[in-house]
Structures are given as structure tokens and as C-alpha cells.
Amino acid sequence: MGTELETQIADLKKQVNQLKEGTKDQLSMVVFSGDMDKILAALIIATGAAAFDMKVKLFFTFWAISALRDPAKNGKGKNFIEKMFGMMLPKGSPKLKLSNMNMGGMxxxxxxxxxxxxxxxxxxxxxxxxxxxxxxxxICEMSMNLMGFKKEEMIDYPHMTICGVATFLTDAAESKIQLFI
Amino acid sequence: MSTEELKKIKSNTIVDARGTACPGPLLAAKKAIGEIESGEIMEIYSSDEGTKNDIPKWCNKMTHEFLGIIEEDSYSRLFLKKA
Structure with missing residues (x-):
């Protein structure tokens, strides 16, 4: 009986703490797509939210990471498959394509x-x-590894971190708005 | 405020965001608001239709007082008072 009560109290304490923390005036976005139009939409929403004084956290994963590659930089120590991926995926944002009506680049x-x-x-x-x-x-580290991207080939961006899903979940949990693009 | 009243206002700063598209005017406004004092008036020039809806919403969120719009031929003048 005593331990049951203790568990209940512990549970309640946890809930009260969560209520106390609440949500922050924060936007948390998963940027998954590597299409030019979708990345643009994500960035318009993100900068708009920043103008609204919201804290903005973008979690770049999978195809979207191509947009952060610096065309002038190269990753070191890549194996054959990683090199192939690197060649086939867009090298930086100017190389991204529209999700619709790309028509061979036209x-x-x-x-x-x-x-x-x-x-x-x-x-x-x-x-x-x-x-x-x-x-x-x-940037999602796991996706970076899958695509064979290296940190040193990413653009110079002042607030860039390599992280994992826990970072996204923590950010998303305390955000008022969560989006997946 | 009526157009007549707005025309009499002497703005403390003018942000010319004509020619930029969403979110240009909003970002320009956000940048410029930091350079004026509370209670001062900022005027935004925008040729982007959407700005006329967006800036009042932005003011509401940021607790600035939106004063109104004067329509010119090819752009709008939006007035607000910094909170």
C-alpha cells in the first residue's frame, strides 16, 4: 500500500512539473524533404516565427540535409558508397529541385x-x-551517416549542431508549434 | 485611426520594404522595431498585399499598437506604435 501511494505521488509530482514547465513560445520543425520548394516554405515559416519572437529549432533529417551542403567543401574519408551518394545527391541548396514540375530542371x-x-x-x-x-x-546524425555526409562539408552556419532524435523530441515537447515538412 | 489622422502623424522611423516578398516586410519590421523607443511610431512601406494582414497580427502578438494603413498608388503605409 505504502509503495503504491509513493508511486502515485511520484507520478503526480512528475505531472505537476510538466505543467509548471508548460510549452515555450517555440517552433520546432522537422525538415525532411530535400525539395527546393519545401525547404523554402520551411525557411519562410521559420524566419516568420523568429520575427514573432519565437525561438525556432529546425531538425534537418534525410534528404533535407543536402540543402546544408557547401558546394565548395568536401568530406574526407568516404567509402565508395558514400562517395556515390555524395555525387548523386544535390550538393548544396542551389542544386535542389522543385517537388513538382521540375521538367528536367527547366x-x-x-x-x-x-x-x-x-x-x-x-x-x-x-x-x-x-x-x-x-x-x-x-542535423540528424543518423541520416548524415546514412547519406555519407560529413560535418566538414556543411555550410558555415552560426547555430548548427549535430544531434539525434532525443534533441528533436525534447524541443518538440516544449514547443507550441511542431511541424513536419 | 482614420486616414486623415494617420496623415498628420510624424513617424520616428520609416521602414521601406517595398519590393520584398513575404516574409521580407515582417523581418524588416522586426529588425527596425529594435531601434526605436517604446511609444515611438514606426511606419512600414510595403507593396506586398499580405503584409496588410500580417503586420496587424504581428503587432497583436508583440503587443505593439497597430494604428492603421494609408493606401498609396503602388504600396501601403502601415503605422504602429511600439509597446
């Missing part, structure tokens, strides 16, 4: 032209802004 080129005309910032510009306003980028 659609993407046209979209970039339209974006310029409408003064929509490019992904490179958005990433620079994101860094300036303190948006955190966390």
Missing part, C-alpha cells in the same frame, strides 16, 4: 526566375537571414 530554373521577379529570397539568402536571427539548425 521548371526549377523558371521558378527561380519567377522568384527573382517577385523578389522572393533564395534559399541561400534565407539561410543567411536565419543564421542572423538566431534560428537553430540541428
Amino acid at each position: 521548371g526549377t530554373a523558371m521558378m527561380k526566375g519567377i522568384m527573382k521577379k517577385h523578389k522572393v529570397a533564395s534559399i541561400e539568402e534565407m539561410l543567411k537571414t536565419a543564421g542572423e536571427i538566431g534560428i537553430e539548425i540541428n
Whole structure:
């Protein structure tokens, strides 16, 4: 009986603590897709949220990590398969394709032209802004290993960390908004 | 505020975000608001239609007082008072 009560009390304490912590004014996003349009949408939402004074944490995983590769950098010590992956996947954000109407690259080129005309910032510009306003980028280590990407081939970004799913879960649990793109 | 009242306002700072698309005007506003004092007035020029809906919502969240909009030929002037 005594231990049962103790467990209940411990449970209640845990719940009270969770209530006390509550959610922060924070946006937590999984950026999974490596499509140019989806990354752009993610960055527009992220920078917008930062303008709303929200803390923003982006968890880059799988195909999206290609967007963070620096075209001028190379990873060292890659095996054959990793080298193949590296060659086949877009090397940096300027190489990303549209999720629809890519038409062998024509659609993407046209979209970039339209974006310029409408003064929509490019992904490179958005990433620079994101860094300036303190948006955190966390890269999933497991995905990086799967794709054979190395930390040294990522862009210079002021708030970049390599981490795992626990980081995302902790961030998401305390965020008011969670998104998956 | 009415357009007449708004026209009389002398803004402390003007943010010209004409020609930028979402979220450009919002980010410009966010950057500029840090440079004025509480109670001062900021004016945002924007040619992006959506900004007219977005800035009042932003003000609401940030507790700045949204004062109103003056429509010019090819852009809008949005007024707000810093909280």
C-alpha cells in the first residue's frame, strides 16, 4: 500500500512539473524533404516565427540535409558508397529541385526566375537571414551517416549542431508549434 | 485611426520594404522595431498585399499598437506604435 501511494505521488509530482514547465513560445520543425520548394516554405515559416519572437529549432533529417551542403567543401574519408551518394545527391541548396514540375530542371530554373521577379529570397539568402536571427539548425546524425555526409562539408552556419532524435523530441515537447515538412 | 489622422502623424522611423516578398516586410519590421523607443511610431512601406494582414497580427502578438494603413498608388503605409 505504502509503495503504491509513493508511486502515485511520484507520478503526480512528475505531472505537476510538466505543467509548471508548460510549452515555450517555440517552433520546432522537422525538415525532411530535400525539395527546393519545401525547404523554402520551411525557411519562410521559420524566419516568420523568429520575427514573432519565437525561438525556432529546425531538425534537418534525410534528404533535407543536402540543402546544408557547401558546394565548395568536401568530406574526407568516404567509402565508395558514400562517395556515390555524395555525387548523386544535390550538393548544396542551389542544386535542389522543385517537388513538382521540375521538367528536367527547366521548371526549377523558371521558378527561380519567377522568384527573382517577385523578389522572393533564395534559399541561400534565407539561410543567411536565419543564421542572423538566431534560428537553430540541428542535423540528424543518423541520416548524415546514412547519406555519407560529413560535418566538414556543411555550410558555415552560426547555430548548427549535430544531434539525434532525443534533441528533436525534447524541443518538440516544449514547443507550441511542431511541424513536419 | 482614420486616414486623415494617420496623415498628420510624424513617424520616428520609416521602414521601406517595398519590393520584398513575404516574409521580407515582417523581418524588416522586426529588425527596425529594435531601434526605436517604446511609444515611438514606426511606419512600414510595403507593396506586398499580405503584409496588410500580417503586420496587424504581428503587432497583436508583440503587443505593439497597430494604428492603421494609408493606401498609396503602388504600396501601403502601415503605422504602429511600439509597446
